Amino acid sequence: MKDLFQPLNFSCGVSLKNRFMLAPLTxxxxxxxGRLSDDEYHWLTMRAEGGFGLTMTCxxxxQAVGQGFPGQLGVFGDEHLEGLSRLANGIKS
Ligand SMILES: Cc1cc2nc3c(=O)[nH]c(=O)nc-3n(C[C@H](O)[C@H](O)[C@H](O)COP(=O)(O)O)c2cc1C
Structure with a gap:
């Protein structure tokens, strides 16, 4: 476990600043x-502010028929792009 605070570099060029990763949590x-809500944005960006090298969504x-539970994040339509982009930018920053 001595490398936990070391960066993790992937061959695709993406790099994590440490090896702590927030598991997907419903x-x-x-x-x-399926659009992102402000509550969800704040919850996930607060986790990123805590210092995780990788912050995963739930x-x-x-696809619309694939919803597993109420309030689940959607990734299948143009209407989701604004929230997903805002979330990715917020987590990165
Ligand atoms: C409350 C709760 C919600 C979870 N929601 C998701 C989820 O939405 N998607 C998913 O893939 N895993 C979900 N998991 C599984 C966790 O991401 C994780 O894999 C699991 O807790 C085992 O973690 P561990 O290997 O660190 O012990 C959830 C777990 C918990 C406790």
Whole structure:
């Protein structure tokens, strides 16, 4: 465990600043159509501010009929792009 605070570099060029990773945790905070909510944005960016090298969202559904639970994040339509981009930028910053 001596490398926990060392960067982790992937061959694709992506790099994590440490090896702490937030596991996907069901937060049931997305809107009913899968769009990101402000509560979800704040919850996940607060985790990133805590210093995780990688902050994962909950499991997300990739088509409307694939929703696993109410409040699940969606990744299948143009309507999701704004929230997902905002979330990725917020976590990165
Ligand atoms: C409350 C809760 C919600 C979870 N939600 C998800 C989820 O949305 N997607 C997923 O892939 N795993 C989910 N998991 C599984 C966790 O991401 C993780 O894999 C599991 O807790 C085992 O972690 P560990 O290997 O560090 O012990 C959830 C676990 C818990 C306790």
């Amino acid at each position: 937060n049931t905070q997305s809107h009913t159509d 499991a997300a559904h990739v």
